[in-house]
Amino acid sequence: MALMSNRIKICRAERSLTQEDLAQKCGVTRQTIIAVEKDKYIPSLELAFKIAHVFKQPIEKIFTYKL
Amino acid sequence: MDHQQYQKIRVLILLLVATIVATAIIVNNLYLAFAGVLIGMLFLLVAKQKFKQAIVDERVISIAGRASQVTYVVVTTLLACLGLFFTLSAKTHNSPYLESIGVVFCYVALLLVTIYSLSYHYFNKKYGADE
Numbered sequence: 001m002a003l004m005s006n007r008i009k010i011c012r013a014e015r016s017l018t019q020e021d022l023a024q025k026c027g028v029t030r031q032t033i034i035a036v037e038k039d040k041y042i043p044s045l046e047l048a049f050k051i052a053h054v055f056k057q058p059i060e061k062i063f064t065y066k067l
Numbered sequence: 068m069d070h071q072q073y074q075k076i077r078v079l080i081l082l083l084v085a086t087i088v089a090t091a092i093i094v095n096n097l098y099l100a101f102a103g104v105l106i107g108m109l110f111l112l113v114a115k116q117k118f119k120q121a122i123v124d125e126r127v128i129s130i131a132g133r134a135s136q137v138t139y140v141v142v143t144t145l146l147a148c149l150g151l152f153f154t155l156s157a158k159t160h161n162s163p164y165l166e167s168i169g170v171v172f173c174y175v176a177l178l179l180v181t182i183y184s185l186s187y188h189y190f191n192k193k194y195g196a197d198e
Contacts, residue, residue, distance in 0.1 A: 028124040030070075035126060044125050 006063045008037050011055045026050045073118040080110045139183055146176040 012022060019037070023030045026047060035041035036051075043051070052059040087103030153169030156162070 029127070032124050032126040041126055041129075047125060 003066050004042050004063060005039060005066070006036065008033070008051060008062065011057070011062065015055070017054075022051070022054060025054045070118075073114060076114045077111065080107055080114065083107065083110075139179065143176050143179045143183075146172045146179070150176060 008022070011017075012019070019030050019033045023033045026033070027050070028047060032041065032043075032047075036043050036047075048059055048063055052062050055062060084103050084107035087106075088100050091097070091100035091103060150169045150172030153165050153172060155169075157164075157166035157169060
């Protein structure tokens with residue numbers, strides 16, 4: 001069971017951003033964005049901040065951790 | 068240049084190099100083969116510079132790290148076991164050749180462990196360990 005979950009897909013849809021666009025803005029590959037979206041890969045703190053910066057939201061609004 | 072274009076260009080360059088090397092082998096010309104490989108490397112470098120998107124990112128590095136760790140464990144264990152097997156077999160069969168092979172395998176396993184320890188120590192220091 002994944003402890004980390006995220007709202008990347010929703011935020012992308014709100015801003016009409018494709019996975020490719022987000023990947024380019026964050027400087028990673030599209031495969032990484034897909035893996036993060038599906039909770040298969042936990043991003044580094046740096047990438048998490050970059051994603052939050054792209055969506056202009058605090059990091060805790062994008063990523064949540066269930067204890 | 069997007070990712071698909073970059074992949075197509077890479078395949079084209081590889082085909083070009085393969086053709087040049089094959090031709091060089093047929094005409095028995097070593098210089099032509101070297102020139103072909105060098106030109107291919109140059110073209111690949113230029114294509115990589117034109118391609119702006121990240122090819123290697125943190126996920127790829129993480130996957131590579133895990134794959135390297137698995138490879139290290141498998142290869143070192145296999146070499147050590149084979150080395151032990153050949154060395155012990157040499158004792159029972161009284162064969163110096165088997166013993167030599169066993170010793171070589173054991174030393175290669177030790178070399179791998181040494182390289183792993185050194186690189187682990189180096190990266191541990193690089194990423195902030197105080198010890």
